[in-house]
Amino acid sequence: xTKEMLLIGGATxxxxxxxxxxxxxxxxxxxxxxxxxxxxxxxxxxTAVATNGHDGxxxxxxxxxxxxxxxxxxxxxxxxxxxxxxVARGIVVTHTPNVLNDEVANTAVMMMLTLYREFLRDExxxxxxxxxxxxxxxxxxxxxNRTVGILGLGRIGExxxxxxxxxxxxIVYHSRNPKEVDYTYYGDLTKMAADVDVxxxxxxGGSATNKLVNREVLNALGPDGTLINVSRGSVVDEAELVxxxxxxxxxxAGLDVFEAEPKVxxxxxxxxxxxxxxxxGSATVExxxxxxxxxCDNLTQFLxxxxxxxxVPECAHL
Numbered sequence: 007x008t009k010e011m012l013l014i015g016g017a018t019x020x021x022x023x024x025x026x027x028x029x030x031x032x033x034x035x036x037x038x039x040x041x042x043x044x045x046x047x048x049x050x051x052x053t054a055v056a057t058n059g060h061d062g063x064x065x066x067x068x069x070x071x072x073x074x075x076x077x078x079x080x081x082x083x084x085x086x087x088x089x090x091x092x093v094a095r096g097i098v099v100t101h102t103p104n105v106l107n108d109e110v111a112n113t114a115v116m117m118m119l120t121l122y123r124e125f126l127r128d129e130x131x132x133x134x135x136x137x138x139x140x141x142x143x144x145x146x147x148x149x150x151n152r153t154v155g156i157l158g159l160g161r162i163g164e165x166x167x168x169x170x171x172x173x174x175x176x177i178v179y180h181s182r183n184p185k186e187v188d189y190t191y192y193g194d195l196t197k198m199a200a201d202v203d204v205x206x207x208x209x210x211g212g213s214a215t216n217k218l219v220n221r222e223v224l225n226a227l228g229p230d231g232t233l234i235n236v237s238r239g240s241v242v243d244e245a246e247l248v249x250x251x252x253x254x255x256x257x258x259a260g261l262d263v264f265e266a267e268p269k270v271x272x273x274x275x276x277x278x279x280x281x282x283x284x285x286x287g288s289a290t291v292e293x294x295x296x297x298x299x300x301x302c303d304n305l306t307q308f309l310x311x312x313x314x315x316x317x318v319p320e321c322a323h324l
Contacts (some may be wrong), residue, residue: 008051009028009309010048010054011025011031011032011305012035012052013033014018014035014063015250016058017078018295019288020295020299029054031051038110042124044068049071050072051073053075054073054074054075054305056074056078057079057086057087057088060081060267065088065091065100068092069200074095075096075098075308076100076314077092077097077099077168078100078308079099080102080297080301081147082101082106083211083238083298084099085210089161089321092320093324098317098321098324099321100316100318100321101316104161105210106296108164109164109287109290109293110165110208110287111289113286114166114260114287115169117236117262117281117283118260119205119233119270120281121260122152122232124147127144129179152173152175152204154170154202154203154205154206155192155199155204155206156180156206156208157207157208157241158180158181159179160208161189162208162236163208166208167189169296178202179191179198195218195219196222197226199224199227204233204234205287206236207234207236207237207241208236209237210238212240214237215240217240217243219247220246224246224256225255228256228257229257230257231257232256232258232259234259234260235260235261235263236262237263239261239263239264239266240257244265245271248271251277256269257279261280261282262285263287266283303315
């Protein structure tokens with residue numbers, strides 16, 4: 007039987023070589039002129055999909071692949087994949103946890119440091135030639151000895167907490183359930199926001215966390231508070247975030263993700279108290295290679311014996 011896979015989104019040459027070694031045909035959705043016709047003609051033969059956390063697998067694609075057995079996702083988040091349907095059909099969904107923990111944590115910490123020490127402002131000060139004309143730049147704030155609340159103390163959240171120990175941070179957290187850790191647990195997110203200097207968002211996306219960081223939480227964080235989001239744009243109510251920053255109800259924000267990527271609210275672009283990144287939390291050569299390798303390793307192992315290395319929790323029993 008011919009082994010066919012569908013690629014949704016991009017892939018590196020290294021990944022494409024692996025796909026070609028494992029499958030007889032690799033269909034690239036980006037090269038398809040008529041999706042409906044393609045799915046009608048080719049859908050039955052496709053047993054595997056490789057995708058990413060942004061594109062996922064649209065419902066019409068899932069429905070048009072009756073013999074689909076595995077969806078191998080590039081990234082930790084998989085809210086763009088209907089896992090309920092996948093489980094009901096016996097389709098295994100995998101993702102790429104752990105290999106990007108360090109880099110996403112690095113990004114969160116670096117945004118925090120940048121906001122406290124005003125590095126973007128000061129670099130622009132030098133580039134504009136203001137230093138030798140106006141004298142020293144205004145002083146900034148120390149990131150040390152801050153109370154940091156982590157929303158979502160999973161693998162990446164714990165890595166962030168470990169890195170912040172170097173800055174003598176007091177770590178507290180909010181998640182669905184308390185964990186066996188030394189950090190203080192808050193069952194109430196708003197209460198935690200009121201008690202911290204920095205709120206770092208690293209919880210999964212999806213309906214359960216949609217706009218979890220709302221007006222009430224932002225108000226509790228306050229005019230001296232800092233919000234950092236390295237999870238999904240959907241977790242923060244973006245319209246309320248913009249208003250809170252404009253009205254001075256929130257002090258600072260570091261954002262690597264947005265509600266309608268790559269679109270960023272116009273108002274944020276000119277705010278000096280905001281750091282904006284184009285969803286690059288894991289975007290280093292080393293980490294992206296490791297992620298790509300894990301996507302391929304999951305497919306290779308599934309073809310070999312029907313098991314996978316990193317299934318999402320919902321599919322761990324399949």
